[in-house]
Amino acid sequence: MCLGIPGQITAITDTEQMLAEVNVSGVTRPVNIACIVTDDHPPETCIGDWVLVHVGFAMSRIDEAEARKTLAILDELGEVQQELDAMRDSEQALA
């Protein structure tokens, strides 16, 4: 919950509500981008951004090299699997 996980924004789904789709280690899920949108960086420009995702919110933009390094370390910490499991369980919980 506190470490978050890097992912790449692949689509903007709702500009009004600041919702997008993010790809985290191959898993696609909805993400809120309100915290990374600024006047200079409107929603449309977020596609392709690498971001640090915390509990479904993109909290910070990062560069790709940093994202990959962080993913590798989170993987060693066992956090990647945990986050992906949490996303999958959550999808089931919605049913």
Add this chain to the structure above:
Amino acid sequence: MKYVDEFRDPEKARRLQQRIEAVMLKLRKDRGRPLQIMEFCGGHTHTLFRYGIEQMLPEGLEMVHGPGCPVCVLPMGRVDDCVALAERPDVIFTTFGDAMRVPGSRKSLLQAKAEGADVRMVYSPLDALELARRNPDRQVIFFALGFETTMPSTALTVLQAKNEGIRNFSLFCNHITTVPTIKAVLDSPDMQIDAFLAPGHVSMVVGEQPFQFIAADYGKPIVITGFEPLDILQSIYMVLRQLAEGRSEVENQYQRIVPKNGNDAGLQAIAEVFELREYFEWRGLGSIDHSGVRMRGAFADYDAERKFTIPNLKIADPKACQCGEVIKGVIRPWECKVFGDACTPQTPMGALMVSSEGACAAYYNFGNLPDLLRLREQKDRRKPASTGADAA
């Protein structure tokens, strides 16, 4: 040195280790007790253990594992409140997975679920809101917990719910604040912490400024720290260098993620939805002024505390628990009388044993248990003793 090879960049790790040793040579000279650095954040605690960083540190330098694991400091009474809410037949109670196993005075959320309560683990408050959309005849409550890192997410979710006019969604708000808690640690009479590593992702939201008082008023060095093992080693070196040079400042080791002024949109959402509570109850630490937030009156319809009656009872921790002393660094986790015996990850008495970010669970999982228990016995025999070297 066994651990250094596990680092992605062992050369860099070794260099940092040498620098830490060099600066410690200077610092060790005139002190009769080990130097203590508190890493506030549970994420840092986890990295420290995973990479065996404590074993890389020279003698006379100890890491104290602070209260920054939101699940670990959740008081039993609050878990009871969650269970009471979850047991209402009209309610779908949603929570992050970490909170499921924290013991309440009657049961944990996991037990409540096994007994038929509708408790669901969600990854995000957005998913809880989606549940509310799909189940208009049920009340969906999201158990909001965490420090400032997760506050923007719950605040923005509530704003969205209000926007859409969703009426069957609410937060059970148990968010806690970092700065008043560090202040409480600093004001505690048995406190001996010399310097702090500040939580990286809390800082990503709040920025550098809120930590200034620690350096300015308390004269303690503090470095905002990332989560990778090299980040932590580098930050340890940075606080030590401050100590050696007689400085106390806020330094930002994690500039690649933490902007000086934090995250505007996140802070705005927090300010709109939440206000400080006069005080908040912590497991192990007691009541701390302004250390939690509640929802503002304008969001009463989204506030589970106002919408439903909750027991709101204060439940004392079991007598044998020494979680508070561990959190403040007064004793090491394995020195708690029930560590590894009555309190294990399978049968946790205190919350520090529940979460993988809790110090006791970390020692239990990554340490050498027989060694630790032997150390505790030795220490009990020759009290008071110092525990310079760690056998974890």
